[in-house]
Amino acid sequence: LIGRLLWIAAGAGCTLLAAIWFDRFDPSREWKKRAAMPSAPQLETEAPTPQPILLHSALSRLSPDSRRFRFLPLVRAELHLALKGVGRWWYIVALILILGGLLTPLAISRLWLIGAWIWPILIWSAMGTREARHGAAPFLFSTAHPLRRQLLACWFAGVIVALLTGLGPAARIVVARDLAGLGAWAVGALFIPTLALALGVWNGSSKLFEVIYTLLWYVGPASRFPPFDYMNSSGAAPQSGTPLVFLLATVLLAAAALSGRKRQLTASSA
Secondary structure, three states, X not given: OHHHHHHHHHHHHHHHHXXXXXXXXXXXXXXXXXXXXXXXXXXXXXXXXXXXXXXXXXXXOOOHHXXXXXHHHHHXXXXXXXXXXXXXXXXXXHHHXXXXXXXXXXXXXXXXXXXXXXXXXXXXXXXXXXXXXXXXXXXXXXXXXHHHHHHHHHHHHHHHHHHHHOHHHHHHXXXXXXXXXXXXXXXXXXXXXXXXXXXXXXXXXXXXXXXXXXXXXXXXXXXXXXXXXXXXXXXXXXXXXXXXXXXHHHHHHHHHHHHHHHHXXXXXXX
């Protein structure tokens, strides 16, 4: 009992230590930071002379190459937006998780997958919320085919992050010829970004996915509770049909994401 109380005290101490720098929900600290910053000197400048706008009566036609849609560059752009602002240490930790899952035995490699698929949570949580957070929704929704182009490209970018971060354990599963485990891994790689996209589109905030996914990750893979173990971290034969349940949930979440984006398009055009 004393040993467990010591661990509780250690956890409480870590929480209190983290609270010193935690100001995410305290706007007063941000106001104090801005007040402490020296203000830039005001420079008196003359108003610029308005220039005449030249109107061209003839418009040039677009070439066939400029009108052709290419999906892969759009996915690459979405992936660039998802990883924008990610520091060097994030890539170092992700590489360690990939190599750890690749170079360890299969039973230990599954444990590395648990860490690999919680590390990009902040990248996934931004899916479906980035346009609302940056005020780019009117521009995004006015593009051609925003459902089957931009939304699909955003989903593909999230799936690519899941595939890359879980690459090491997937290679070990393939070497072991564990087809059931590989199927559970593939379902997990599809389920996580789909959940993030659906919650982001409907809620408009990244916090809901962060809370729900953290709880699901802890109850399922981290605790190895079979009904919620969407990545089959225990390595046991999925006799309960858990991968099929999460595959069905992935399809329903994808439909919910499409429905939510259609609702946003209808509201923006009204």
